[in-house]
Amino acid sequence: MATSAHGRRLDLDGEIDRRLARSGQRWTRGRHAVVDAMKRSVAPMSVTELQAIVGDAVPLSSLYRIISDLVDAKVFIKLEFAEGFARFELDEELAAHHHHLVCHACGVVADLELGDLEVTLDTTAAAIVRTTGFVAQSHRLDFFGLCRNCVSIAS
Amino acid sequence: MATSAHGRRLDLDGEIDRRLARSGQRWTRGRHAVVDAMKRSVAPMSVTELQAIVGDAVPLSSLYRIISDLVDAKVFIKLEFAEGFARFELDEELAAHHHHLVCHACGVVADLELGDLEVTLDTTAAAIVRTTGFVAQSHRLDFFGLCRNCVSIAS
């Protein structure tokens, strides 16, 4: 699959179009606002954060419904980080495969792209099938600790 | 740190005692019930699942408070799997470090212990510090796919 230098899929908009169409969904004002906000984000976003960006033009119940529809259409994926609410980001195939750095102090969630370790993880997935019978289709790896900023404050 | 053959810490009860004491907490009937249920579990448990085990002897609000206290005392850790509610398991230092296999079809969450890959993950954590300034203290790796049972049903 064609990807740009930093890993994001080329023709992102076209692929999103295709996924919405496949799911029988229409390009409405609200969906444009939500998808645009997510495309500009550098980290997974909560519903509240998205609401702050799209504003009152999209009521909260519609926002939830739009996000849910986008997850159904495989445009967004849902994540939870034990915060008591969900976060969302672009589907893995629409962005570069990556992992997360979660700061225990300030709560910020940053993206992290691994290189060679991915191969190891894929190899591990294959081994899991043989030993447990579980067929791994995807994985998620998060690191927890202190971000650069909070480390400097603490020291 | 001394661990048994399958990786669980020896003197588990003593260490839990110490953590409760350090946190100024008392050994009550409710806490015994909740901790015992968790020690017997082979996978992360939701509040509802714990409630089914401990029964009406512990009202729901007390159950939530007990679990929250146990997380504060670093006896339990909180996990979320994008299910809309939290799950809990014994703190990593009280059990063997492990990862999770999450079945997309039936929702079952199973524990998975990796061997050599852990070393790779720890090495990666060290490398992250150098390249991003983020100090990784722990990590979490989950695999998503189909469990042995659901694979056989699907085929």
Next chain:
DNA sequence: ATATATGCAAAACTTTTGCATACAA
């Protein structure tokens, strides 16, 4: 004895849903 934990009820917060109206294709 005294600080901590419990039980109950009420509320807060996140998320979902019913239904009439508005809109995209």
Next chain:
DNA sequence: TTGTATGCAAAAGTTTTGCATATAT
């Protein structure tokens, strides 16, 4: 035109909290 999406209000599900009482140490 026709099926899909929206907006509003109401509700459902999960989790938290205030306060009087009970309990562990």
